[in-house]
Amino acid sequence: MRTLEQEALQDSIAHALQFISHHHPSDFVRALRRAWEAETHAPARAALAQLLINSRLASEGRRPLCQDTGVVQVFLRVGMGLHFSRRDGQPLQGLQALVNQAVHQAYGDPTNPLRASMVQDPLGLRTNTGDNTPAVVFCEFTEGDELEVLVVAKGGGGDVKARFATLNPSDSVADWVLSQIPGMGAGWCPPGVIGVGIGGSPEQAMLMAKQALFTPIDIDELKARGASHAVEALRLDLHGRINQLGIGVQGLGGQHTVLDVKVAAAPCHAATIPVALVPNCAATRYVRFKLDSPQPKVFEPAPRALWAGIPEHFAAPEALRVDLDQLDPAQVRQWRTGQTLLLSGRVLTARDAAHKRLVDLIAAGLPLPVDLRGRAIYYVGPVEAVGAEAVGPAGPTTATRMDKFVDTLLAATGLLVMIGKAERGAAAIQAIKRHGAAYLAAVGGAAYLLSKAIVSARVVAFDDLGMEAIHEFQLQDFPVTVAVDSQGHTIHWFAAPAA
Known part of the structure; x- marks a missing residue:
């Protein structure tokens, strides 16, 4: 029987969470490259370049790849011969409590604070727990005395797109x-x-x-050798057919919607085929390890050669430079879908909670705390800044969650531009067209790179809303793609087109 101190497991999980916040798996970087x-396809290629630059910068700067630093999910395989002990002599913790403590430790690290996204009372006040707990914990007991941890x-953008059917x-x-x-x-930030x-x-x-996602990308090797059974044949079929749809990187079109398709199968009832689908996003973050010593696990970053040839800055010589402080409707009417813009000047931020308060104030006939006329709003909830940073990683959140507020804000405030990620729905596109506004897409999963432009x-x-408060950012060459222009044309072909 082998004995393992619980403190070593807790510290290892905390170290792992810090590590994956700023390190893609090496196979994922190679697949992106x-x-x-x-x-x-030019817009998709530009987005891929931003994702690779972001990956390099996050690794070097040890700051989050994405402002959504994730729901923590820990999968444990515990050998039946393993015995836990406590270094401090206190009673043993349950695994849920132990993992929660590791999350609290990792997400509150002052050298790299991570965004707390978990809320309690989901049908009521939806109060943020403040430290990203609780984690989601799965445990399997196996033979032997080893401890394997994923x-x-x-x-959230990936899990919200999960699908199931029988x-x-x-x-x-x-x-x-x-x-x-x-x-x-x-919204799941392909590829x-x-x-x-x-x-x-x-x-x-x-x-x-979900578990199938956390295995190395090997679709090219599978293509080279060919399928040897039905599961592999399905992987190849789906990989080819999904990419042929042309949804592409960030939904901007092109050839690369998925980097791989993973399939896991199990016996089932003769009358059914349960099928589940879960995507992993461009901010793929996981690490698998065995804890086989009394010391906490140490995670070594990939060699810098992994990003060889990837620049430090995103260059877009063909881009149109836009001064947000001189924005007017005539200028917005000149933009066309697929065009790259570099934004400078002042932008306001607002997410779900701030939008709800703004429209409630409008409905009540009360003044707003900010003047939105002729302004741009960025859908973002940034990570806390450290050191000399103006703001922590600050990538876009999914725009469709704000669709129901678009017409009210455009009509009542004179708002001119919105910035987020992914597509807009039919009603939002119609409102954008009706009011001569525009929607611009920033790259989801490139949060650290984008923060460099703030x-x-x-x-x-609304400072009580924490990361959802309304901020004013000063931008310098912030890259975006025109996703819905003032005529109601959308680059996202799978979104409802303008009538």
């Missing part, structure tokens, strides 16, 4: 998966990996789909 080298920081035995799993992809939109779980029970299928930041309203 292959996609970047092969991509021919630590994941899973962004198919008939005669139905095509591939056709069902393919039918779901356009409806998932781009990423799609996990598919087939069989078992509903909850087992969902768990298999030269100052201050809270100007």
Whole structure:
């Protein structure tokens, strides 16, 4: 029987969470690079370049890849012969409590604070827990005395796009998966990996789909040798057909929506085929390790050669430079979908909670705390700044969550521009067209790179909302793509077009 101190496990999980906050898995970086080298569609290629630069900068700066630093999910395989002890002599903790303490420790690290996104009372006040606890913990007891740990920081944009169905035995799993992809939109920040779980029970299928994501990308090797069984054949089929849809990087079009498709299968009832689909985003973050010594696990970063040839700055010589402080409707009317802009000047931030307060004030006939006429709003909840940073990593959040507020704000305030990620719905596109506004897409998963273009930041309203408060950022060459222009044309072909 082997004995392991719980403190070593707790510290290892905390170290892992810090490490994955700023380090992509090496296979993911290599897959991004292959996609970047092969991509021919200009907006998608530019987005891939930003993701690779962000990956390099985050690794070097040890700051988060994405402002959504994830829901912590820990998968433990505990050997039945392993015995836990406590160095401090206190009673043993349950695994949930131990992992929660590791999350508290990691997310509150003053050298690299991570954003707390978890809320309690989900149907009531939805109060932020303040330290990103609780974690989601899965434990499997196995033979032997080893401890295997998989630590994941899973962004909300991927999990919110998860899908499940119970198919008939005669139905095509591939056709069902393919039918779901356009409806998932781009809020999961492609390119990423799609996990598919087939069989078992509903909850087992969902768990298999998620766990399948956390294995090395090997689709090119599979293509080279060919499928040897049905699961591998399905992977190849789905990988090719999904990329042929042309959704592309960030939904901007092109050839690379998925970098790999992972499939896991289990026995199931003769009358059913449970099928689950879970995507992993461009901020893929996980690490797997065995804890086989009394010391906490140390995680070594990949050699810098992994990013060889990747520049430190995003260059877009063809981009149109825009001064947000001199913005007017005539200028906005000149923009066209697919165009790259570099924004400088002042922008306000607002997410879900701030939007709700603004429209409630409008409905009550009360003054707003900020003047939105002729201004731009950026949908973002930044990470806390450290050192000389103006703001921590500050990438866009999914724009569709703000769709229901668009018409009210455009009509009542004179707001001119919105910045976020992914597509807009039909009603929002119609409102943008009706009011002569525009929607600009920033790259989801490039949060640290984007924060470098924010030269100052201050809270100007709703400071009680924390990261969801309204900030005013001063931008310098902040890269975006025109996603919906003032005529109602959208670059996201899978979104509802203007009538």
